[in-house]
Amino acid sequence: MERGSGNRKRISMPQTAGAFEGTWAREAAADSLRRRQRQMTHDQRFKTEELISLQWQSAEESDRNLISLAEMMGLPARVVGLGGPEDAALREGSPLLESGSRVITSARALVELMGRPGGAVLLDDLLSKASHLFVCGFEPLKSHETLLAKLCGDTLASVRKVESKESRYQVSGTARDVCLQLSGLTFGPADPDNDVVFVAADGASNLRELITLGNRPYFVQTTRSSCNLMLMAGHRIANVDSPVSRGVSPLKWFAQLVPPIMFLRHAFGERCWHNDAPRGCLVIDDPLLKPTYGFLDYEDLLGTMKRRGFTTCIAFIPWNHARTSDRNAGFFKRNSDRYSICVHGCDHTKAEFGITDSIELDRRVSLAIGRMTLHEKRTGLPFDKVMVFPQGIFSSAALKALKPYDYVAVVNSTPYPVDRPDEICLRDFLDVAIMRYWNFPLFLRHYPVDLNACALDLFLGRPLLLVEHHKYFKNGCSALDEFVSRVQALDHRIIWTNLESACVNSFLKRVDPQGVIQMKIYTDRVSIANNDSERKHYRVWRRTRDEAAVIEATLNGKPVACQLEDGGVSVSLQLDPGDRADLRLWHTESRAFSENSSSGLIDASRTYLRRHLCELRDNYVSKSELLLKLIESGRKLLSKS
Numbered sequence: 226m227e228r229g230s231g232n233r234k235r236i237s238m239p240q241t242a243g244a245f246e247g248t249w250a251r252e253a254a255a256d257s258l259r260r261r262q263r264q265m266t267h268d269q270r271f272k273t274e275e276l277i278s279l280q281w282q283s284a285e286e287s288d289r290n291l292i293s294l295a296e297m298m299g300l301p302a303r304v305v306g307l308g309g310p311e312d313a314a315l316r317e318g319s320p321l322l323e324s325g326s327r328v329i330t331s332a333r334a335l336v337e338l339m340g341r342p343g344g345a346v347l348l349d350d351l352l353s354k355a356s357h358l359f360v361c362g363f364e365p366l367k368s369h370e371t372l373l374a375k376l377c378g379d380t381l382a383s384v385r386k387v388e389s390k391e392s393r394y395q396v397s398g399t400a401r402d403v404c405l406q407l408s409g410l411t412f413g414p415a416d417p418d419n420d421v422v423f424v425a426a427d428g429a430s431n432l433r434e435l436i437t438l439g440n441r442p443y444f445v446q447t448t449r450s451s452c453n454l455m456l457m458a459g460h461r462i463a464n465v466d467s468p469v470s471r472g473v474s475p476l477k478w479f480a481q482l483v484p485p486i487m488f489l490r491h492a493f494g495e496r497c498w499h500n501d502a503p504r505g506c507l508v509i510d511d512p513l514l515k516p517t518y519g520f521l522d523y524e525d526l527l528g529t530m531k532r533r534g535f536t537t538c539i540a541f542i543p544w545n546h547a548r549t550s551d552r553n554a555g556f557f558k559r560n561s562d563r564y565s566i567c568v569h570g571c572d573h574t575k576a577e578f579g580i581t582d583s584i585e586l587d588r589r590v591s592l593a594i595g596r597m598t599l600h601e602k603r604t605g606l607p608f609d610k611v612m613v614f615p616q617g618i619f620s621s622a623a624l625k626a627l628k629p630y631d632y633v634a635v636v637n638s639t640p641y642p643v644d645r646p647d648e649i650c651l652r653d654f655l656d657v658a659i660m661r662y663w664n665f666p667l668f669l670r671h672y673p674v675d676l677n678a679c680a681l682d683l684f685l686g687r688p689l690l691l692v693e694h695h696k697y698f699k700n701g702c703s704a705l706d707e708f709v710s711r712v713q714a715l716d717h718r719i720i721w722t723n724l725e726s727a728c729v730n731s732f733l734k735r736v737d738p739q740g741v742i743q744m745k746i747y748t749d750r751v752s753i754a755n756n757d758s759e760r761k762h763y764r765v766w767r768r769t770r771d772e773a774a775v776i777e778a779t780l781n782g783k784p785v786a787c788q789l790e791d792g793g794v795s796v797s798l799q800l801d802p803g804d805r806a807d808l809r810l811w812h813t814e815s816r817a818f819s820e821n822s823s824s825g826l827i828d829a830s831r832t833y834l835r836r837h838l839c840e841l842r843d844n845y846v847s848k849s850e851l852l853l854k855l856i857e858s859g860r861k862l863l864s865k866s
Contacts, residue, residue: 500686
């Protein structure tokens with residue numbers, strides 16, 4: 226399992242004070258010189274590597290949406306407006322931008338520019354000075370064909386509407402440097418209201434078709450002089466603040482999101498938010514810790530995990546805390562590098578966390594963590610402080626109730642709370658975790674059937690979290706083996722860990738113009754390692770729901786200064802080569818858990834009956850086709866009556 230050691234590297238010191246002062250002075254002077262040199266280099270780079278949004282007169286919707294998307298990725302854009310009455314940029318001899326700039330714009334803006342006196346010269350200037358240029362919003366018009374000829378010569382002949390909704394997007398399998406984890410996959414269907422395609426000229430060269438639609442280019446890459454050009458045929462860029470209804474996948478916006486993200490990642494590299502060490506874990510809900518449960522055979526699964534190199538977390542029902550034998554606990558302790566357990570509800574009754582009563586929620590959260598602690602004391606099995614809600618049902622108040630008891634995160638199959646179901650927007654799905662409710666992290670998981678959803682998670686920097694139940698293993702582990710193999714082919718960097726570590730170490734980072742590594746974390750703890758050959762400066766930031774609640778931060782267990790800024794708390798630190806650091810944020814509202822919070826005799830009896838009936842169903846009824854048919858017939862009769 227991935228564990229942060231928290232150990233600092235020992236540094237030998239000179240024996241005398243004079244030697245120490247002389248060594249310190251020399252090192253400080255050398256370090257200061259290196260900082261000034263890096264600062265000069267980064268300042269120079271910043272002037273030429275900024276993102277420019279080139280707009281004609283007033284901003285179009287696509288311009289605004291592109292800027293919002295870029296800002297989400299840590300790339301503020303400078304707007305250069307053209308076409309106004311005092312537009313100095315259109316005067317003869319005026320430079321349009323600095324050399325090396327990265328530019329996003331629309332086909333309409335460039336068509337308008339070409340139509341003005343001196344515009345063609347300015348467009349040539351743009352193509353000679355921009356290092357990267359993204360253009361979207363082409364239409365089947367003569368003026369747009371003329372623009373295509375100007376941009377990429379004779380490689381693209383025209384623009385054509387998409388007529389069939391059955392057409393699908395095919396991502397190139399030979400351009401992994403741009404397409405990343407989405408390489409070789411197919412998405413869709415098409416959106417005829419938005420989508421148009423390019424028509425490539427016969428024998429076109431110097432053209433990479435990054436995404437095709439109906440076998441015609443939709444998103445392409447080419448070069449003109451020293452400019453890296455990426456052209457997207459569609460005119461619509463997704464609004465990251467668009468609401469997303471329950472049951473709607475963010476993949477609905479594939480054609481409006483993926484091309485600009487690919488461009489920005491390719492143009493800016495480590496300057497934009499990214500995750501270069503994605504985590505992964507399979508979660509299996511409900512089973513007891515015994516050799517087999519229903520169709521699940523732990524020994525068989527262990528063999529598959531060792532062969533494929535992945536990990537599994539058992540979402541353990543706290544009500545079962547007294548039912549793990551020493552012998553069975555020993556199996557999981559011996560294989561703790563592959564198996565872990567987390568918290569799955571409390572009693573696992575229907576919608577037990579889908580309520581808003583704060584007192585009752587506090588009782589259930591406290592009881593759940595108390596039972597898991599008793600289980601750990603009795604069996605020696607530690608548990609991941611991650612909650613998986615039974616049936617995926619929860620309220621926003623339930624998330625608030627978890628934090629005081631030192632839960633790290635929630636992992637769930639849906640982001641929609643019962644009390645606030647209409648607040649989720651596309652921005653939430655594009656982030657590593659859902660942080661909308663009390664800024665407590667909720668990580669999403671997928672069943673091992675949707676490879677595209679997994680690929681999009683990895684593409685966006687989210688952890689790869691899979692979920693299943695015992696029925697999935699009816700025919701053994703072959704289906705899981707195949708799916709994990711396909712997932713690992715998407716990204717060889719996946720680090721398989723226990724569930725808590727997967728959440729804690731799922732963060733985004735980028736390098737700012739001063740060379741500082743900016744880190745955006747989502748939980749209250751993180752492990753940082755400097756694997757480089759030079760000392761590194763880090764700024765770690767986490768959004769907070771209540772700034773007054775943060776009382777301190779600790780680094781390797783010792784207090785460290787933190788600042789409240791930008792709607793969150795930040796900590797700055799430096800690490801020498803080979804150093805590690807464990808950062809922890811502490812909150813004022815922490816509470817002690819209860820090991821003996823009773824729910825009453827009647828409720829306890831109902832829970833007892835429910836749990837044993839569920840186990841009877843899983844272990845015996847599910848394996849009998851006759852019993853399953855009888856039960857299904859009974860359900861139909863009851864529903865009719």
